[in-house]
Amino acid sequence: MKDLYLIYKNLTRKKTRLFLTCFAIFIAFLIFGSITALKGALNSGVEMSADNRLITVNKINFTQPLPYSYVNKVKSIEGIKDVSHANWFGGFYQEPANQIVTMAVDPETYFTVYDDLVVPEEQLSQWKSNRRGVLVGERIAKTFNWQIGDTIPMSSNIFSNKDGTQTWQLQIDGIFRGENEKADTGYMVFHYKYFMETQTWGGDNIGWLIVTTTDASLNQQVSDAIDESFANSAAETETSTEAAFNKAFIEQIGNIGLIIFGVVFMAFFTILVVVGNTMVLAIRERTNEIAVLKTLGFSSPRIFKMILIESCMLSFIGGLLGLGAAFVIVQGASQELSRFLPNLVLDQSIVLQALGYMLLLGLVTGIVPAVRALRLNIISGFQGA
């Protein structure tokens, strides 16, 4: 008890310094928390992928179409559970700047292959029977405050409607959400058939196939079988797991991400080094007092412990406040940015990492002066003053 009082007194002896040091640690962990959450959001597509889901795209590039006949051809391949397909619509709402990921899909199978998305049964069957219907992801519905039953004008930056406009009037039949809170629900899906019948180019192309295998161990076998069956045709395919596909997509953004996160983490460590330096010097100033404590009969291990607790407390006060602020910011931003960054979450693993760094900071900055104090000879302690 007495020790705690002493630690408290030591911590608060210079209020300005205490405040400044805590503030610097606060900033460091604020940055750490927010940036790690941002990084996690960018990578969540990979993390959230089902391990038995495969994506088949045109070998030239995923922006090139595939013939519709591939859907049925693929179905007969052994090891495949379900097959679905999707087309990129290039959707925007009212203004071209309001881009919304919109896909034309097969209503019968889309939510079978994406079984980690949840749609109430009656909404799903209503949508299946309404060819102008659209199912909207929870996040996007929240962003625009859309309700079931609303009719929304969705425009395309690629396709034209046969009625001479570039806009389709779609009716919201339901709202889907993810089983996991990090699942991406920032998009909408409508009927492939309706899309093909109403757009000016017609044709029967699909954008890509989504295939589930009966078991993840068959992934390689199935993807080889799919690609082989279309080898040397006019539209060769390339099949990869959903995770690999998403990862490749993120990597298109390129080394920019690497540079940014590298730079920011460097910033985080810089602050820790600067603060650590201050903390070490602050305790070193007290050599004289430590000698007094020793004279009064405080044992060396006891002083050692007190110094370590002091530096750890300092680190945790600033760090936890910073992490808390990061949490508030991330919560706020995830509402605002849900359309662009659907998976902005400061989750448990980030908190654990941050706690680890706080402990490390406390220990590293405490250990040098603590060891000095442990070894300190009373006489030389007084001489130094």
Place this chain on the structure above:
Amino acid sequence: MSLISQSTAVIVMNVRSLPRRFWMSAAMVFASAVVVAILLAFLAMAKGFETTLQSAGSPDVAFFLRVSSGAELNSSMSNDQVNLLRNAPGIASDENGPLVSPELYVIVDGIKKSSQTKANIPLRGLGQQGIALRESFQLTQGRMFASGTNELIVGQSILNEFEGFELGSEIRSGKNSFTVVGIFTTGGNVFESELWADSRVIQNLYNRGSSYQSLRAKLTSPDNLEQIKAYIENDPRLNQDVQSEQSYFAEQGQGLSYMALFGRVISTIMALGALAGALNTMYTSVSDRSGEIATLRAIGFSHFSAFVGTMAEALVLAVIGGLVGSVAAFIFFDGLSAATLGGSFTQVVFQFELTTDLFIQGATLALIIGFLSGFFPAWRAARVPVIVAFQNGR
């Protein structure tokens, strides 16, 4: 003694006593250096991207896309529309007719050298007139593609950043294959991140019939755009947006401007953290020198000189930090080559670019840190009563 000579004496004394507080001072220099380097890294990235795109656009080339398609990749126009636009008013012509270039824009895969991963590369289909419209175009190796053949020429940036585009290589795209017959440069702008082939060949190989995606036209004067807009509006068969090529690329160049914003926010927050560290340093410096300060004040030095002395120390440290940060940013980031997704969903290769303007912003930030971290401790140094200062400095 005048104020100036008093202050000079104190400044010299403070600066010369810096080694005594070496670790504290080094921490402040370090903090200020990193904040400046981070700001410069983000700004250089946004700047480089912007320059690469902006320098591609010409003010006297009109650029046509289908309404609200936003980027070449999404746009489309029929051959009939192209022919109608060819006759629009205000377009320059030579002995072969109007100087217009209908173009196609498809995406093929390339393997990035740095990460060994696939990335989208634009393959542009164009003709002789299209090449003539790019005034900075120059072949550096090989020759032009022959029309009607599966030959293509490769931009210098693609050659640098992606695998397998050397002169003479075979490039496969689905069932089609192309031969690289030339390497070109356009002075470092975004066109160097492209592959160019004959537009008729692309129409054929990618099932585009006789349609195109975008159209460029040389204007007799940049003021003719209004006339052309009116022409399009009066013809119901046309549904194109027209703007100068310069304004199109200026818009696309804003793609990474959020990076600059993000960089400013991060470095401002960082600067607050660094400021806290710097203030600690300066308060320590004042308490370390409190004996000296008291002595000086006792022998008649003014409040002002104590203030100026501390202030100068803070500024010197912050400026050294700023210099170190700028040099580090220059060494690590200037000219750094990066490739990222641009507005057309394809890779844009660009170089980080540190301009004088950016260095000035970095220096300003260092000075602000120096000023703020010096001001409050200097105030304390000037105000502490002589007796108290002697007691503290005992």
